[in-house]
Amino acid sequence: MQGTVQTGGRAGGRIRALLLAAVVGVLLSACGGNHPRGEVAGPPGVEVLRDLAYGSDPAQRLDVHRPADAQHAPILVMVHGGGWRRGDKANPGVVKNKVAHYVPAGYLVVSINYRLSPEVDPLAQAHDVAAALSFVQSEASAWGGDPSRIVLMGHSAGAHLVSLVTADPGYREGAGAAPWLGTIALDSAAYDVPQIMNGPHPALYDDAFGQDEVLQREASPTLVLSGTPEPVLLVCGSNRAEACPQADAFGAAVRAHGSTATVLPIDMSHGDIDSQVGVAGPLTSAVDDFLTSLGLPT
Known part of the structure; x- marks a missing residue:
């Protein structure tokens, strides 16, 4: 027919x-699947240095998104989430809007990968974050960045890791890194891990922290906090019951140790608290205000 x-x-x-x-x-x-690992092309005028090694493991790699004419630029170092066992530095939700907003404003945006569970535990992952920070500080000038103007940022599991590195100066000292300006934690609920494990909790916490009570305590930013940490901005989803109380307690501990802490409850989904940084709205305004408080441009 x-x-x-x-x-x-x-x-x-x-x-x-x-x-x-x-x-x-x-x-x-x-889905952005035409690019390796979800990579998307950057906006015009942005150069990307991909898969730079900060350690010997294949997972210890980072990408640098930079203005083509960068000179003495401030640097955002981004640590992705994924329940400590998945995620990637090049996922669009991790970098797309941050690069689009901050690179034209004169920033370098560095996005890192790290070894994942179950290969390593969260303490080893925090050591990876500190090693990446040390590498960024040593190489920043060659990229047109300013090693004295670095801010750590992380989402979910990454927010836990940057908070742990901020709370315990042993990570920085062990990696040979210098202090940085401040830390932005995007919707972690893992500031006091034993408290989480002693109540109803998602299985991802069991996968990451297991039954080792010593590990749980050592992986808790609120419990290992010492010295005077860098200033922190703690963003928490107001629709997640455990997120803001944990952030409030860590923020109070930071202030008790002589630093500044801002807790921002916000009615956004867990994923949007990551992907919408850089999009006009109250979240990006709060991040920009924090950066301004550190003496950085926005």
Whole structure:
């Protein structure tokens, strides 16, 4: 019958294959899947140095997003989330809007990977973050960055890790890193891990921290806090019951140790608290205000 496409035999198989390839291509494009690990092209004028090694493990890599004419630029070092066992430095939700907002404002945005659970525990991951920080400080000038003007930022598990490195100066000292200007933690609820483990909690905490009470305590920023930490901005989803109380307690501990802490409850989803940094709105305004308080441009 005219107007009907016959799909039997070899010709039909080729047609089905072409149709399937087209559908898969559309889906991949919608998800950013046409780029390795979800990488997306940066805005005009942004140069990207990819997969720079800060350690010997293949996971110890970072990307640098920089203005083409960068000179003495402030630096945001971003640590992705993913329940301590997944995630990637190049995912669009981690970098896209941050790069679009901060690189044109004159920043370098550095996004890091780190070893994941179950290969290593969160303490080793915090050592990776500190090692990446030390590497960024040593190489910043070559990228047009200013090693004395660095801010750590992390989301979810990454927010826990940057908070742990901030709370315990042993991580910085062990990596040979210098102090930085401040820390932005985007929606961690893991500031006091034993408190989490002693109540109802998602299984991802069991996967990361297990039953080792010593590990749980050593991985708790509120419990290991010592010295005078860098100033912190603690963003917490007001729709997550455990997030803001944990952030409040850590913020109080930071202030008790002679530093400044701002806790920002915000009615946004856990994922949006990461991906919407850089998009005009109260979240980005709060991050920009914190950066301004550190003497940085926005």
